[in-house]
Amino acid sequence: MNIVGDLYPLLDKEERVIALQNVLGHLDGLRDDYATNHVERIHEPWLVCDVIINCWNYWPGASEYVSFLKKDPSWSEVFELTNSAQGKCWLTLAVVNTVKENTTLDTRRHFYRTFPILVDCTLDFIAARIVVCADDLQKKQKKQNRNILQSIL
Numbered sequence: 001m002n003i004v005g006d007l008y009p010l011l012d013k014e015e016r017v018i019a020l021q022n023v024l025g026h027l028d029g030l031r032d033d034y035a036t037n038h039v040e041r042i043h044e045p046w047l048v049c050d051v052i053i054n055c056w057n058y059w060p061g062a063s064e065y066v067s068f069l070k071k072d073p074s075w076s077e078v079f080e081l082t083n084s085a086q087g088k089c090w091l092t093l094a095v096v097n098t099v100k101e102n103t104t105l106d107t108r109r110h111f112y113r114t115f116p117i118l119v120d121c122t123l124d125f126i127a128a129r130i131v132v133c134a135d136d137l138q139k140k141q142k143k144q145n146r147n148i149l150q151s152i153l
Contacts, residue, residue, distance in 0.1 A: 001023060001026075001042050001047070002041070002042060002043050002044070004019050004022070004044075004047060005042050005043055005047045005048075006043075007019070009044065009046055009121070016050070019047075020050045020051070023051060024051065024055060026038075027039070027051070027055070027058060032057055032058075035058055036057075039051055039052070039058045039059075039060055039087075040060035040086060040087050040090060041086045042087055042089060043085075043089055044089065045089040045092065045093075045121035045122040045124065045125040046121055046124065048087075048090075048125060049124065049128050049129065060087075060090065061090075062090040062093045062094040062097070064090075065081075065085070065091045065093075065094035065095075066094045068094075069095065069103050069107075074107075075106060075110040078107055078110070078111060079110070079114065082111075082114075088115075088118060089118075089121075089122060089125070092115065092118050093125070093126070095107070096119060096122050096123065096126065097126060
């Protein structure tokens with residue numbers, strides 16, 4: 001899947017849709033836990049984002065990397081892990097998303113300077129997740145409001 005991930009940001013929208021459909025088709029053919037394991041190993045944040053937004057049950061989380069960062073590793077340890085990480089997207093998500101609790105300012109600065117595109121794409125992932133979650137919440141609230149209104153009338 002990282003082959004698709006390597007090409008994913010270079011594709012136009014129609015090509016990304018086809019690539020995503022192929023990835024989701026592949027994942028859907030696997031057991032959920034095995035599919036989640038595959039998603040955990042994808043490096044490209046845009047591809048991970050599109051997979052997760054379309055199929056939340058493949059979310060593996062970044063707890064392994066959060067736990068690592070809580071140990072207050074040096075920048076060289078973080079850099080070494082980045083080079084060997086199974087899913088660079090998830091490590092980046094842990095660095096970016098758990099800023100105050102788990103990573104020192106020095107580590108974040110080095111990470112952002114060393115991997116600016118990865119960080120930027122991961123920020124896109126976070127933003128897209130926020131938009132989708134907010135949209136879902138808004139739909140639920142509208143449905144609840146309609147139900148309340150119907151029960152009153």
